[in-house]
Structures are given as C-alpha cells and as structure tokens.
Amino acid sequence: MPERIRIARLKDDSPHVAILAEWAHDTWGHLHPGRRLDTAIALMRDECGAGGVPSVFAALLDDAPVGMASLVADDMSDRRDLTPWLASVFVRSEWRGRGIASRLVQRVEEEARAHGHDRLYLYTPDQQALYRRLGWRDLERRDYRGEAVTIMRRDC
Numbered sequence: 001m002p003e004r005i006r007i008a009r010l011k012d013d014s015p016h017v018a019i020l021a022e023w024a025h026d027t028w029g030h031l032h033p034g035r036r037l038d039t040a041i042a043l044m045r046d047e048c049g050a051g052g053v054p055s056v057f058a059a060l061l062d063d064a065p066v067g068m069a070s071l072v073a074d075d076m077s078d079r080r081d082l083t084p085w086l087a088s089v090f091v092r093s094e095w096r097g098r099g100i101a102s103r104l105v106q107r108v109e110e111e112a113r114a115h116g117h118d119r120l121y122l123y124t125p126d127q128q129a130l131y132r133r134l135g136w137r138d139l140e141r142r143d144y145r146g147e148a149v150t151i152m153r154r155d156c
Helices: 016-031 037-047 100-114 128-133
Strands: 005-009 055-061 064-072 085-091 119-124 137-144 147-155
Touching: 005 100, 016 037, 016 055, 016 064, 016 085, 037 055, 055 100, 064 100, 085 100, 100 119, 100 128, 119 128, 128 137, 128 147
Parallel strands: 085 119
Antiparallel strands: 005 055, 055 064, 064 085, 119 147, 137 147
C-alpha cells in the first residue's frame, strides 16, 4: 500500500494547504495559544516555497493527503541559532505504521541537502525512537511552551 503513496511539494495555491494547516493547528495549536485557523493557513501558505527553505511536502494517496512534513528556517522561537528545521511531521492515524512518516522525513532531508544544508534540527515530545531509527541524535531535553521536548539533530 505505501507504494501508492507519493510525496509531493505543495505550492501556496494548493487546495491541500488548508487541510494540512488544520491538521497542524489541531495537533500543535496548543503551542501557539490564540492563533486562529485562518492565521495557521496563511502561515502554511507562506511556507510553501519553490525549493529549499521553506518547503511543505504532502504524502498523497491518489490526490488525497494522508501526511505532511515541512522544512522551515525556524520552528522554536527561542532557538533561532539552530536552522533549518524538520517540522510538522504528521500522518493521519489510519495510515500510521506504514513507513509514510519515514518517507516524509527522508524527503525533507534530501531537500535540505540539495540546498546546501549539512545539518537539520527538530523537536519532539514523544517520537524520539522514530527519529533515532532514522539517524537523528538527541541534542537537548527541555521544556518548550509547557511541553517536555527533545531537540534532535541530523547531519546530512
């Protein structure tokens, strides 16, 4: 089944942007109190670059999104010294466990390498094991906006 999934770069006018922004808003909105969905959609449109940083990728089954990941300059407001970031890795629950998240992560890593970045960062509260399997290393454990997270890095 995962072979039917394709990973595609989204343009800012893609009809999928609103869906992905809603997933991100529902999943991580608590980290941005007061941010409305329309603002989240506008921010995601801004992240749909033509290549490099920023970029948004969707895992698509036919033309329906089942997952997403982004390459962004800044994903942690108080660690702007670290850049770029793998961000917004999400796969719909019914599609998890099929390697889609791994493919999305690898696509973002390829994008970063292709645009001259030799290191990437991410933070996660609970997916450290997945990222370690993919070659990521723990950099720092800390509290971020009320959530215990691990900052991780990957040399490309």
